[in-house]
Amino acid sequence: MGNQLCIVEGASEGQFRPLTHFRPVFDLRCGILTLREKMQVYYGAVDISLHCRDYLADVVRRRSPGIPVNEWPAGPALLLDGRLVADPELPRQIPVEGPADVIFTSEGEPVAARLSPAMLDRIRHAPSTNVLADLAELLPAEPVSAHLVHWPWDLVEQNARALTRDFWKLVAKEVGDFHHGTVDPGAQLIHSECIRVGAGSSIQATAVLDGRGGPIYIGRDVTVMPGAVIEGPAAVGDGSVIKVHAKIYSSTTIGPVCKVGGEVEGSIIHGYSNKQHDGFLGHSYVAEWCNLGASTNNSDLKNNYGKVRVGLEGDLVDTGGLFVGLFMADHSKSGIGTNFNTGTVVGACCNIFGGGLPPKTVPSFSWGGAGGLVPYDVDKCIAVARTVTSRRGVEFGAADEALMREVFRRTVDIRKKFGVAEVTADLVHV
16 A cells, blocks of 8 residues: 555644634635645545544544544555645655655755654554654654745735646646636636636626636636626635626635625635625635625725734734735624724634724624624524525534534633633623
8 A cells, every 4th residue: 555645733723723713724725725635636646634633523524524534544654734835846845655754844844754654653652733843853854845834824925826836737637628617708708728617607798807917717606797807816616606896806716605796805715705795805814604794894004014913812923914914714704894904813703893993803702893892602603603504505513513612612711811701691692
């Protein structure tokens, strides 16, 4: 048997919270694909296993049928850091087959390890939250040059490059016409050789897909409505709808089953989220099951053109970037007319509304806005999530409920840190 591929999540996943409360870091999206999907595509036909935090395992198993989760193979195996942004060079620099018991480092950081059965047995009996760092203390190192993400804004910053790489990889084996869907004669496709329209998709009259700046990937069963403009590089996932006169600027990924209108630039909407109405979303990452109300806007540039600092769940982090927008975790929503400041982070399961600018760090399970925040009761959040997912034909099952309750429990200290008191019997939420 050949080497297996083990995609592992390390202790650094905490740097991506709150986006990783409901998923492993390797299931974050960058380009057309998630980080994990890239590794599978670029490494080809090889058996894989996934290794993540224990409390995520049941949901990951359900989303990845037939793939072992948190089970080490007998070996040999290649371990890959889940933060790697795979491209054609990665399998050449870190091949699955080769000498065993070696660690691969990029800029001094361990990013992969090729292990013998004996070494795999050793880590199987001594589980660790950061197995690659532990192995780096034991094994000889081989330097490589790999693309990693360290923070949520890295996903946004690397999105254009990943979109282009993913596009040409995914369409490389296709032959004939890229446009398997319906393109109305009144639509305009500029540089159509750089545009792929999936089966069942409809590009309606007066829509413009402009591939001059990079490729455009339209998945299956997508509707691009009249007057919409999409500039490449960009991707729209299966089952999504781009609304009338939407302006989708370059370096934007819209995942599956989204409805998007207004103006979007350089952003990632992970999937199953809606931004249907006018309003600006720029240099942002919006996770799953989110809804941005009409006229929701975010700033992605400070008025003094200074570097943006972002408060995740800890101290402020200097991004080093000028353009940094909104980071919104799963099951969060904004009311109509909500305005977010530059570099705002909204946790999971939040409901933000009202005038003024909400806090730049909104802890998970918070309800309110500029006037203050109170806790969002977990039972009410579960009820809403069950309703929202059922509208998309997705079951919110026992594992999903258990995960939401676990995330609520794990974020108690964050709410306390930011002054959001815990739920008491006299707290009533409408």
